[in-house]
Amino acid sequence: MAAREYGQYCGVTRALELVGERWALLVVRDLLVGPRRYGELAAGLPRIPSNILAARLKDLQAAGIIRRVPRSRVIIYELTPYGYELEPVVLALGAWGFKAMGDPREEQVITPDSMTMALRTAFQPEVAAGLPATAYAAHLGPAELLVRVDGPSLVVTRGDGPVDLAFAAGPDIRRLISGELAPDRAIATGVVEVLRGRGDLLDRFASTFHLAA
Structure with missing residues (x-):
């Protein structure tokens, strides 16, 4: 069994296996704003190690949440329709987390x-x-x-x-x-x-x- 699997047959469990890894939902958050090049994603997440960003993008692609698309001679990353279904989840998490933000x-x-x-x-x-x-x-x-x-x-x-x-x-x-x-x-x-x-x-x-x- 892969380390990221929880061994439970449950929708919440499966969701965490797909987007519960560190940084994964923040990549989704930024792609909800719009398609991004790799460098734009890295700039928007300044503390993410490059190997972790590459791994998250690979994982999210494999899950059918994002895709790589050639555009004007560059590769961009964008959400798939399945990935866009995460928007209300991300917005709800943002509203929930707002209550506990405190001072920066x-x-x-x-x-x-x-x-x-x-x-x-x-x-x-x-x-x-x-x-x-x-x-x-x-x-x-x-x-x-x-x-x-x-x-x-x-x-x-x-x-x-x-x-x-x-x-x-x-x-x-x-x-x-x-x-x-x-x-x-x-x-x-x-x-x-x-x-x-x-x-x-x-x-x-x-x-x-x-x-x-």
């Missing part, structure tokens, strides 16, 4: 892909459906994201552009998302810095992106 440790980093998935996790489509379409430029540490909300639809991409509100924040943005810190207090205390646009739209952002801590 000095060695912990955030990445554009991790923040993209954090916003997708916190997105409240039923709230957004009753609000006007709004575009935000969110500068979250090294992650510069363009966040477009149109009814229950959310699109998050990298970069900047014409927006209704541009703001910058560090890890304490979680206090706004959790409701621990009101939007006006977040601005007054410097947790959120309004860069341009209407500062009052931070109230709309906090309503649209919310997770209970």
Whole structure:
């Protein structure tokens, strides 16, 4: 029996055998944002050893969760339809883990892909459906994201552009998302810095992106 097998006939057991190895779900998390080259995956997971990344990609391919695809003379990795079925699982894990995050440790980093998935996790489509379409430029540490909300639809991409509100924040943005810190207090205390646009739209952002801590 392979070391990674648990010897139990159970769906949860089989799922852990497929994606329970260290780093595997983080590879899936980043590929949920979009297809990535090997180097892009390595850059998004700066602490993963190259041999472990190669092993995880091989394992996930063998399980039918990801595939290698030639594109514009390079090889990219993307999720298969079976792999995309993990999206609600990853989002649910993100919401569950949010409750226990606490303050960041000095060695912990955030990445554009991790923040993209954090916003997708916190997105409240039923709230957004009753609000006007709004575009935000969110500068979250090294992650510069363009966040477009149109009814229950959310699109998050990298970069900047014409927006209704541009703001910058560090890890304490979680206090706004959790409701621990009101939007006006977040601005007054410097947790959120309004860069341009209407500062009052931070109230709309906090309503649209919310997770209970």
